[in-house]
Amino acid sequence: MTAVREGDTHALGTLFDRHHAALYRYFYRMSGSASASEDLTQDVFLRLLKKGETWNPAMKFTSWMYRIAHNTFIDRSRKLKWETEMPAQHEFAAPSGHSLERDEEHALLHKALLRLAPDKRELLILSRFQGLRYEQIGELLGIETNTVKVRVFRALGQLREAYAALSRDPILLAMEAKR
């Protein structure tokens, strides 16, 4: 990152190779849109280049990268209303030994996640899927670690409620399928 800060685009290419897939997954889970996720991933790396001088080496690089990703997502959300697409089967890696019932359960969970407010969804995505520790999430969002813990557990409760509502209400489920 030190080289990128000095405008080295080759070094930026190395960072891209290392982190773009994780960022894509973060944006996909945040937006539900494959094409928007590609655009947002590219945007993050442009911002890394432009804002290189704001990087503090004391901060873990991934925390700083996700802070930029978080800001990029917020900026884009202000401009666009997300056209959340139904996730196509090919857009997810097939887990080993998966069953149809399990696939449906996961698709429902994905929809429930998209029903949460973006800030709640982000806490769950960062902590559960992107592998960030509570301290890192606090650092990138600028909040106390204990606040992160409380919010993550409450967001999980809301996800549980959204998932239960979708599971038992076929009309709601049909409406979600049309979105």
Add this chain to the structure above:
Amino acid sequence: MNTECSSLELQLADYLAGVPSAEVDAHLDVCEQCRASVALWSNMAAMPAPVAPRMRLQLPKPRNYWPLALAASALLAAGLGFYGGRASAPANDIASLRKEVRSLREVVALSLLDQQSASERLRGIRYSASVDASDPELAEALSHTLRADPSVDVRLAAADALRRFPQSTKSRESMWQILNADDSPLVQIAVIDLLSEDPRLPQLLNNSNIHPSVKEYVQAVLANPQKRGFQ
């Protein structure tokens, strides 16, 4: 959430992160809601990860607006000519103006296809539907997009848009090269649809770059050439 749950939120969050706690275990024995939350957390770990498409870093290119400006000037000039001389030859002027509008659409579509953002390129492909299918430059641009675009979504949309363009021998050869180079089974199927009447189609069954499920699709197309696309 009851008072006990609220007082244990920090420990419950740590528990999710893998920190064992006898106090939390005892709480989970009696609290159905928290137990369901913890179970859901475990279930989330088994969710399949979204597959990131093949991507490469795209740094911004200097924007090139001169083709748009040129087309706009041409349109303006044609419009002025139309109003100035409509008494003498209105039919010719209208035909000329229509031609200019078509060429402006073509320039806009080509310009969008060259954008850095995948959504903009998808917009360019949608826009290409309003352009005359006999335009070879646009067909070449779509063919280039199908061959080289880093986004699978954009490549699939380009293949779909190319259906209405007449195919030359050169464009067919280009499609064959794509089949040998593109590793996305979905793109391979879309290209096979474009080549469904090509006599060399059986050769694909021995091609190692072709995904096994795509080979099954080739066999289905060979058995019934009318049955194309996803059923």
